[in-house]
Amino acid sequence: MKQINKKKEFILLTLAALMFQFGQAQFSLNGEFRPRSEYFGNGGNFTGGSFPAQTAKDTDEGFIRTTVRAALNAKYKAETYTVYLGFQEVFAFGDRPQIDTKGNGNFRVQEAWADLKLGALSSLKLGRQPLSYDDQRILGGLGWAQQARTHDAAVYKFSKGGYNLDIGGALNTTTDEVYNTSALFSYRDMVFVRANKKSEKLNMSFLGLVNTFQDSNEDGANKASLITAGIHVDYKLGALALVSNLFIQDGERLGGGDVNGAFLASLGANVKMDKINSVGLTYEILSGKNSESAAFFPLYGTNHAFNGLMDRFYVGNHANAGGLKDLQLTYKTKIAGLAVTVSGHQFTEHSLDGDDLGTEIDLVLAKKFKEFKLVGGYSHFFEPSAIADMPGTKGTQNWAWAMLVIKPKFIN
Numbered sequence: 001m002k003q004i005n006k007k008k009e010f011i012l013l014t015l016a017a018l019m020f021q022f023g024q025a026q027f028s029l030n031g032e033f034r035p036r037s038e039y040f041g042n043g044g045n046f047t048g049g050s051f052p053a054q055t056a057k058d059t060d061e062g063f064i065r066t067t068v069r070a071a072l073n074a075k076y077k078a079e080t081y082t083v084y085l086g087f088q089e090v091f092a093f094g095d096r097p098q099i100d101t102k103g104n105g106n107f108r109v110q111e112a113w114a115d116l117k118l119g120a121l122s123s124l125k126l127g128r129q130p131l132s133y134d135d136q137r138i139l140g141g142l143g144w145a146q147q148a149r150t151h152d153a154a155v156y157k158f159s160k161g162g163y164n165l166d167i168g169g170a171l172n173t174t175t176d177e178v179y180n181t182s183a184l185f186s187y188r189d190m191v192f193v194r195a196n197k198k199s200e201k202l203n204m205s206f207l208g209l210v211n212t213f214q215d216s217n218e219d220g221a222n223k224a225s226l227i228t229a230g231i232h233v234d235y236k237l238g239a240l241a242l243v244s245n246l247f248i249q250d251g252e253r254l255g256g257g258d259v260n261g262a263f264l265a266s267l268g269a270n271v272k273m274d275k276i277n278s279v280g281l282t283y284e285i286l287s288g289k290n291s292e293s294a295a296f297f298p299l300y301g302t303n304h305a306f307n308g309l310m311d312r313f314y315v316g317n318h319a320n321a322g323g324l325k326d327l328q329l330t331y332k333t334k335i336a337g338l339a340v341t342v343s344g345h346q347f348t349e350h351s352l353d354g355d356d357l358g359t360e361i362d363l364v365l366a367k368k369f370k371e372f373k374l375v376g377g378y379s380h381f382f383e384p385s386a387i388a389d390m391p392g393t394k395g396t397q398n399w400a401w402a403m404l405v406i407k408p409k410f411i412n
Contacts, residue, residue, distance in 0.1 A: 029411040032071040041398035056394040066093040069146040086111035090146045122158045134232040140302030164196040181213045188214040205232045213254040226251040239272040262287045262296035276334040288323025288350045295320045308345045308360040310379045323350025339366040356384035376402035
């Protein structure tokens with residue numbers, strides 16, 4: 001514990017020295033304080049096990065949990081490089097007894113990277129960094145989660161005349177050549193390429209990834225490689241906005257299971273009716289497992305933004321199940337400066353039978369003040385009749401949350 005305290009003291013002293021040494025034109029220091037309280041109705045937390053394990057039982061009781069993201073971020077920009085250091089701790093109310101000398105172990109270096117300028121059009125970004133592209137369907141920063149997501153990677157960036165090219169890679173090794181990855185949220189190595197063309201009305205991208213997963217056993221190390229490739233397109237024409245994703249996967253899952261032509265396909269349309277009202281309709285399909293292939297998995301995207309805010313699918317669950325069809329209707333408006341979003345989801349399984357997987361309604365309210373922001377919401381999930389009629393289960397599940405966001409700028 002003394003070593004942890006010394007580490008924190010060293011970090012704070014280093015930041016203080018940087019503030020003293022560099023002028024405001026080159027150095028910035030900001031922070032984030034983001035507490036979020038959540039009520040999990042009927043005792044569910046929606047992120048563990050496989051469907052229908054998240055279904056509430058008659059004996060389950062609701063509970064409230066509060067977590068906090070506390071971050072300190074420093075950025076220094078020189079003529080030929082930019083350096084960024086981000087330190088973060090995520091804690092839950094009550095995870096440390098008041099007079100205990102031990103912490104919760106969640107203090108970490110969230111980001112640490114250098115962006116080297118290679119010329120007028122290109123750069124090399126090296127270190128721990130978020131990878132976030134387009135609508136974050138496959139690669140995203142996962143900002144909703146208090147811990148967020150970063151990668152230890154190197155990315156070459158080229159940009160000219162509305163064209164952008166990113167080529168990146170990562171190799172995760174700790175003490176030897178074996179890097180155990182027990183789930184698809186971790187990998188031994190990754191290479192990716194993202195090509196983008198953006199204009200006033202059209203934004204079109206190609207993204208391709210190759211991930212290698214690894215585990216070890218008595219016989220040595222097992223490896224499996226998965227290829228994911230596809231396109232993202234969004235187009236704006238007046239009040240109409242269209243967005244589409246089309247991705248395919250090939251290769252092998254760790255521990256067995258060939259992936260042959262698994263796919264994700266989506267098409268969405270949003271119409272802005274006036275300055276404050278808009279309505280959108282989206283239909284998405286993620287292929288499920290069958291006799292010839294394992295299911296499609298959206299890897300490192302910000303899935304919370306897609307298949308319902310209650311994260312019933314593809315957030316630590318549903319990884320190799322029967323797939324998903326999601327029909328979503330969304331309405332957005334503003335009432336007395338309060339941003340209001342209401343969404344409805346109809347979930348069915350991607351299979352010949354198309355089994356009903358339930359219905360969800362999400363409500364989000366957001367209000368910006370001069371120096372902070374308040375966001376909250378309520379979601380309700382209605383189980384399919386096949387699950388709701390099972391003895392000992394409840395037919396619905398609900399979740400409510402409220403979050404305060406403060407981002408102080410100590411030096412700007």
